Amino acid sequence: MTGQPTDREIEGRTPDHGAAELRQGTRWGRAGLLALASFGVLGWIVGQAASGALAVQLNVDSQSSPAAFSTTLLEGPDIAFGAAAGSVDGSTTPVLRAGVSDATLNGFCLSQTQSLGVLGDITVKVTAGDDSGKADITANYATFDLTTIRAAGEGVVLGGWNQIGVASTDVTTIDQNGAPYPNPLDAPTTGYGEGWFGIDSDQGAVHNIKGRLYSAQVIGNITLPHLKVNLFHASKTGDAAPCDAAGETPED
Amino acid sequence: MTRTTTTRSSRRRQRAIALAAFLGFGTVLWIGPANPVSGSAGAAKPATSFRCGPNDDHRTALPLSTGRGTATSGTTVTPCLSGVLSEFSVERGTGDADVATVTNITKVSNDPISITTADGSTISGLYHIAFSNFDVAPDEKTEIKSIKGTSSSVPYTFTLKPDGADAPVVGDGEDVVTDKVVTGDSVVTIDLSSIDLAGLDLPIGPIGAVACALVGGTPGGTLGMDCTVTFAQLRGDLVTLFNGAGVTKFDLKSVDLKFYYLVTHDADGGPAPGTALRFPDTTIAVTP
Numbered sequence: 001m002t003g004q005p006t007d008r009e010i011e012g013r014t015p016d017h018g019a020a021e022l023r024q025g026t027r028w029g030r031a032g033l034l035a036l037a038s039f040g041v042l043g044w045i046v047g048q049a050a051s052g053a054l055a056v057q058l059n060v061d062s063q064s065s066p067a068a069f070s071t072t073l074l075e076g077p078d079i080a081f082g083a084a085a086g087s088v089d090g091s092t093t094p095v096l097r098a099g100v101s102d103a104t105l106n107g108f109c110l111s112q113t114q115s116l117g118v119l120g121d122i123t124v125k126v127t128a129g130d131d132s133g134k135a136d137i138t139a140n141y142a143t144f145d146l147t148t149i150r151a152a153g154e155g156v157v158l159g160g161w162n163q164i165g166v167a168s169t170d171v172t173t174i175d176q177n178g179a180p181y182p183n184p185l186d187a188p189t190t191g192y193g194e195g196w197f198g199i200d201s202d203q204g205a206v207h208n209i210k211g212r213l214y215s216a217q218v219i220g221n222i223t224l225p226h227l228k229v230n231l232f233h234a235s236k237t238g239d240a241a242p243c244d245a246a247g248e249t250p251e252d
Numbered sequence: 253m254t255r256t257t258t259t260r261s262s263r264r265r266q267r268a269i270a271l272a273a274f275l276g277f278g279t280v281l282w283i284g285p286a287n288p289v290s291g292s293a294g295a296a297k298p299a300t301s302f303r304c305g306p307n308d309d310h311r312t313a314l315p316l317s318t319g320r321g322t323a324t325s326g327t328t329v330t331p332c333l334s335g336v337l338s339e340f341s342v343e344r345g346t347g348d349a350d351v352a353t354v355t356n357i358t359k360v361s362n363d364p365i366s367i368t369t370a371d372g373s374t375i376s377g378l379y380h381i382a383f384s385n386f387d388v389a390p391d392e393k394t395e396i397k398s399i400k401g402t403s404s405s406v407p408y409t410f411t412l413k414p415d416g417a418d419a420p421v422v423g424d425g426e427d428v429v430t431d432k433v434v435t436g437d438s439v440v441t442i443d444l445s446s447i448d449l450a451g452l453d454l455p456i457g458p459i460g461a462v463a464c465a466l467v468g469g470t471p472g473g474t475l476g477m478d479c480t481v482t483f484a485q486l487r488g489d490l491v492t493l494f495n496g497a498g499v500t501k502f503d504l505k506s507v508d509l510k511f512y513y514l515v516t517h518d519a520d521g522g523p524a525p526g527t528a529l530r531f532p533d534t535t536i537a538v539t540p
Contacts, residue, residue: 085406147537149537150536157527158529160524162514162529164338164396165512167335170332180301188406191370194335196402197334198334202523
């Protein structure tokens with residue numbers, strides 16, 4: 001006489017044999033836990049770096065399609081925007097590249113939604129900071145490769161020296177060994193930057209940003225309080241909403 | 253009761269696929285050792301670092317204006333220019349309202365100038381002009397857009413476009429001068445109706461037309477009070493040209509500047525005080 005069937009045995013029954021409820025398909029929960037664990041470990045590592053003891057470089061690459069990005073405030077004493085040649089899925093594409101020295105951000109959100117077949121649309125979401133109104137995320141330098149950004153409300157505010165029309169190669173943001181670091185946006189140098197339009201500012205603040213980005217680098221002594229990495233089914237709203245939601249996508 | 257190993261194998265494969273999908277998600281987040289960098293470059297005037305040309309000799313020297321006449325401040329900037337021609341426009345307002353104000357517009361160079369761009373090319377027939385304290389009124393249609401000269405290998409369009417916000421687009425803040433290198437056909441339309449023309453010693457004739465002729469413009473609108481002037485035609489410094497009318501501010505009906513370069517500073521050639529450029533509710537994009 002057999003004992004009670006195990007879970008495995010129940011799983012094996014087909015409806016034709018009047019089996020108990022048949023569970024098929026992926027164990028979403030287990031796969032999701034493993035994925036969360038991997039992101040969780042990553043978050044822990046970044047959390048350790050956030051103590052400021054290590055100089056680290058945090059990179060985000062969104063190659064298949066732009067990721068949604070938002071922050072309430074991005075500012076720094078030296079900020080530059082420029083057209084540059086980015087690499088997306090192995091192809092060269094023009095991007096808007098932004099660089100900010102001594103960058104501070106008030107909150108940070110990065111998300112991407114992908115369709116995973118039978119699993120439906122899944123959103124990966126990375127957030128940091130607490131949107132308290134204080135710029136609580138800091139780094140020596142931050143660069144972003146964007147398709148577009150929308151700065152709402154006060155928008156883009158530039159002070160001091162501002163130059164529009166310089167070659168993207170000629171902007172200045174960070175320094176190294178006491179001198180301006182040449183070509184900090186890593187813009188194409190053919191013709192010394194001919195044809196690559198740039199904006200260079202001594203002091204800049206960009207408010208209420210929502211954008212689409214291909215990549216980001218955050219370099220130096222990074223502070224990333226309240227870092228979270230989450231996975232959501234895209235049908236969920238609230239905290240699960242993509243970072244550029246609430247009807248204010250850059251395309252609007 | 254039938255057990256099917258095929259079903260278990262299929263589920264393992266699905267889990268592996270799902271896990272691989274999560275880990276190989278389109279967004280990849282990783283950390284690594286950083287190149288050491290310090291903070292802001294900062295500078296007393298725009299710092300230059302990149303070698304523009306074999307001997308850094310593809311730079312353009314531009315002496316900065318005081319915002320008045322042809323006088324220069326003593327500071328010269330030497331940008332490496334992209335060679336991209338951009339357009340800064342403020343469209344004519346609805347109901348023919350004024351769209352912007354400026355305390356002075358001056359032609360720093362009476363004669364055309366040439367610039368050198370990053371690859372050593374020369375562009376001639378341009379004009380060095382300066383605006384002082386330029387403000388765009390709320391809800392006006394403003395845009396900065398690249399129109400010519402972007403990369404030939406990876407062509408693109410750069411746009412910076414406020415969507416007509418409640419707060420004005422501040423071209424120059426208080427005591428801020430903006431020097432620009434523009435084409436000769438760049439144009440502004442000045443609203444002469446806000447100027448006390450009676451204080452001027454004008455020739456006999458329709459007042460709008462004779463006043464517009466002072467600046468080298470073409471009259472239009474009601475009683476010829478809309479004075480449209482290109483920068484090739486502009487005869488000098490508006491405050492000087494309208495001296496006697498006690499003008500402290502000029503109202504503009506429209507602005508259409510095709511420029512290669514723009515720089516904000518103060519009248520002494522130092523960094524602009526406070527906010528020099530503000531673009532509220534603005535979208536910035538680079539598109540193929």
